[in-house]
Amino acid sequence: MEDVQIAEVLPLKLNLEQGFYYQIPLPLKDKAAVGKRVTIPFRNKKKVGIILDIFCESTIKELKEIEEILDPIPILSEAVLSLAKWITGYYLCSIGTIISHIIPAKVSPKKVISFLNDFPILNSILEEKNIGDGKLIKPILFHYYNIKERDLYYFQMIENAIQEGRQVLVLVPDQFSNSELKKKLVKKYGKYLVTFNQNVSSAQKYLRFLTVQSNDIKIVIGTRSSIFLPFRKLGLVIVEREESSLYKEERMPRYHAREVALARGLLESFQVILGSPAPSLESYRQGLNKNYILKTQKQQILTEQNKLLQTIFVDLEEEKSFQRVISYKLQELIAQCLREKKGIALFLNRRGFAGYIYCRKCGQVLKCLHCNSLMSYRKSGNRGLFICSKCGKKIEENWNCPTCGEKSLNPMGFGTQYVEDVIHRMFPKAAVQCFDSDTAPNIKTQQQILRKYKSGEIDVLIGTQLLINRLDFQHTALAGFILIDHLLNIPDYHSAENTFQLVLRVTSELREQKKAKILLIQTCQPEHHTLLALKEWNYSLFYQNEMALREELEYPPFSKIIKIGFIGADRELVRKEAQEFREFMEQSAISSLVGRSVLFRDDKLFRINEMGDSQICFLLKIKEQNKNFEEVRKLLHPFILKYKRNKVKLIIDIEPIKLY
Template identity: 30%
Template sequence: MIYADIIVDISHENLDKTYQYAVPKHLEEKAVVGSLVRFPFGKANRIIKGYIISLSQTPSIDVSYIKEIDEVVDNALVMESHLIRLASWIRDNYGATLNDALKIVLPVKQTVKMVEKRTIRLLLGLDEANAKLIELQRKNYKARIRLLELLLERNVVDYDTAINKYGITRPTIQTFVEHNIIEVEATKVYRNPIKNQQQVEQAMVLTHKQQAIADDFCNEYDEGIRKTYLLHGITGSGKTEVYMEMIEHVLEQGKQVILLIPEIALTYQTVMRFYKRFGDRISIMNSRLSKGERFDQYMRAKQGDIDIMIGPRSALFTPFEKLGLIIIDEEHEGSYKSEMPPKYHAREVAIYRASLLGASVVLGSATPSLEAYKRAKDGEYKLYELNERISGAKLPCVYVVDLREELKKKNKSIFSEKLKELITDRLNNKEQIMLFLNRRGFAGFVSCRSCGHVMKCPHCDVSLTYHYGRDKNKLVCHYCGYEEEMPSKCPSCGSPYIATFGTGTQKVEEMVKKEFPTARVLRMDMDTTTGKEGHEKILSAFANREADILVGTQMIVKGHDFGNVSLVGILAADLSLYANDYRAAEKTFQLLTQAAGRAGRSKDNGEVVIQTYNPEHYSVTTAANNDYEAFYNREIAFRTMMKYPPVSNILVAFLTSKNDEAVAKAADLFKAAVLDYKIQLKSQMDTAEDIVETEDLEIIGPVKANVAKVNDIYRYVLYMKHMDYIYLKNLKNFMEGFIDYSTIFKGCNVQFDFNPMNSY
């Protein structure tokens, strides 16, 4: 007998409440995860609807209490069914619980205050109303007279306007309702988060290459071909215009589109470009929206009020019934990988969701991830390439400055001589400058020059970062938010020689103002963009030329198009190059190329200065030459040699606990269980080839995580490498069962991560 766990109502508070029912033999083939079913509910056996979220052969309660499903509803692939299937796939492929996966994908109902628009409508005919007006005038009911005169003039009046503008009280309105003179109609209003709506514009004329790519996609779409496409276009080559052509074609087929962008910072600028083309059939989804606004966008999408949803990773689960295309712009971005369980990658989930609904997927980037480019090279994705900037604009001239040579010249400033010279020139020419440093705050860390003591967070195994403020100087932990005053003496030895080391964006901003006192400076990082429209205000101000220099972290270098920016300075290319991460060279190449791409987008005098202590490194030299192919060939050779993704696969087991000894013991036990799994599997193999497959499993650790403690939680990590993703997925399933089996994991939290985007 097969048993189905069913949820009756899809809401956050009800996802944990499932009811188990037996599946009759004649319904077993039709009863799949996501199916809409009818079943008897409660003591009265009232027939209601629900969704199957899991199936098993083991009853969870006494079988005498389990009722049978009445019916599987035919042809009921409603949006909830589709998304439940998607959640089940995410849970199976990435770990975590089904409940966690459901909460990610479902357009859940939440307790949010609905916005209503109320109107007052006159129910009386003209003669009756005039007679009533004479009666009220005779009795001198001033407020009622005002309301009735207003209704005789307009017939329908906005409720809030009647109260706020004409001074009519709620009791007056209620009296009219009770006497059947008027009725008050309330309609739900779904909030539209897009502001500054502009006139719809006609499509731009595409270049020959852009048009060829768009035509090829559209022809294949018309032929019913659904693929994953990779659009590799250099910065400024007009990828967005190609997206628009693709979107317009898909919309003409009566389909809907999801456009993913990597950062909230991109939302405003991107949405305005699309709004000018497609009008109010667009909405956005991001974490800056209120809970009510997010729910409203889900409802607008579900009801078919919009056709295009734009947003970061979470927008992938927009409940479109007729989804025809998913576009992932800047597909290389790490933010497309979830950092919370289940740790899914939006690219893989998008491709699976598209396969369920018969949709196409387009990935776009100037610096594609190695995973996407390798698949395109292998023929798994179809590759399109745009190698020239639109309007004949040239790529910027790139200077690589060796900071070791600057030091020899006694230049201890964060600005090289070349960068100073070019900043001065641009300020004189009234052109704009972007300065990029991938570290926020005032300084990297604070240390005593006498004894070497470093100021560290008491709750995390990291140094505190110095932040300079108007009211006080403070040390801040970027992991848990802990703050303390900047000490005047070393707390360890009492020496007054305690000072900051390293440089952050806040310190760069101060130095820019000191070096170039007439320049108007804006700073954009996590500290300056905390408000709901923090990103939008800073970007709009810079776009409107209210500042000469924009200083910021990586959020300023991704996808923005500022026509007056003719100089980009990358102050310390090495910050990302020597991170403890096998993707360090790739991330450095991407950041440098994307940053350089902000210069000279509408001018021919774009220049870029890359400051580095390692100018010979291939990620720096290839970025300076804008040579992705050369970088890819060097990096893929390294990954092949080291058996790193995308050549091989990595499974990470991340264990945390408040008890250091307990989590260390659990991690050791986990490794022993993996070794036992490997031995058991080997004994079951029939062929030498299968035995070699089990031998290919490489186990690293367990070891303490790079940051061994965060917020008083101890962290350990175990790495497993294998060429075959399915092998690691099965290993993950085994480990999940082992966690449930062993009592030693009580008090420990275990998370799984496939092919992590960041090191642990």
């Protein structure tokens, strides 16, 4: 019995807090290792699991045996296992949830053999493993204004890491971001670099887990999930545009890749660089408090670039134009660009034709019968639709008011379709195209539209933030925000920060083109502190004003927020579960730690999605960050463990990006 080994195996795709013990049969003893996938008998079925630990003793008798070892090498390193355990504690999710999220479960042994035949990776596997030596390396917050200077700094840090025999991970918000940086890195490092995008098959994902352990791979460029790759010699992680909300995973386990990167840097003792032209307030505060090394590029470098970019702010309250959607100044600039055959991109953060429908007779606003949210108006070919922005319910246009019966409903507000209509009427010969999730719902359609814009077949693009994320500004001479107030007035404490970062991002793209460009911003709030800071391109001014507001209202970074949600098809069951949680808070010490910051909307507490589900949300705002935040998480943990997922799903979101 001395040769008997026991493995703790975690079955995948199950919400489990711990693994189960299995005996390792002698023929598999030399192949078994922590981090390898195995086939096990589980609840009268064959199940794929992963080995979490191996030891020689167990008090449990008559253990079942592992049936098959699926991997030639571990696809989950001990360092990533430690990181997964940190995530379970911080984000209040089970180890089963996070491990199942990280690794591919359904990859057949035949495909594994095929991979190894096509890519002889095993011959070049690195022997050294990442094990933290306990040395504390402070993260670097790199606040840059110039992309050229950013690239020089990144290349220097990457080269230093490679010279030390270490690997480098560059995180980007999505596969479309930082295309120029990717091209430069590929040009310099060629075959030593791989790029990993987000949406791939299980088989492709599995190949990544083998690839990064090769001695040939020095640099990986990837999106948020790449932070979990089992690097053997990771020495540097760069989180480019660290402020981006795309680093937040909106599904379980709802982690933030920036925070996970920082945690992994501490666990494995390597350098983490957070880069941004407009850092998140949380990160910048950490830099000012000396928790991060704050590296700020001198703003004087922008002098020459500023000469090529003309920035114009238009106060729509003083505008004499009859429709006040397109100001006289914007009309003049559009006409000039059309004459010179230069590209025009206009941004508006609202899809459709009109934001809501209003009755001129009785004053009622049309609301969704399903969820009581405002109905918007969108054109679809020759017909119109009333669409709920919350649950997505659609009904054919009917201009008779359901309250008074009169044919007096009128579309109010405006979206991208309305702006397109206005531009068409102003410039009938111009080729105008909308670019949002309605008109360009998939990548293929988006690429077709952008190719036409690049070739000059489309003169004017009108889009939401989707356009900003996809557009190559090289062919854009005029960029305009139709109404920046739509962004500033979103009911979310992030709205001012997000607006500042978005405009600064567009500005950076325009500056880098080394051609004369114009940025025009229309607003009804010219005295808003965000716009005043943008006029001077002064991040410090924005930071000071926004932080003063956050402190007064006790919002992050002066507090931390936990969102607790209950969602299900049965309204009464959802209400019952939410009420039980409310009672749990009152009976435990959570109420005293959170105080008045609990949000519980009792009259209109339901948000309903397209599937007809109802949802109730609590927002727990914890002011004294560290001690109270940890205490609240500890108190919530037993409730989460006991909660049974029957017909109502429990959602836990630590530091949510979306509050509602």
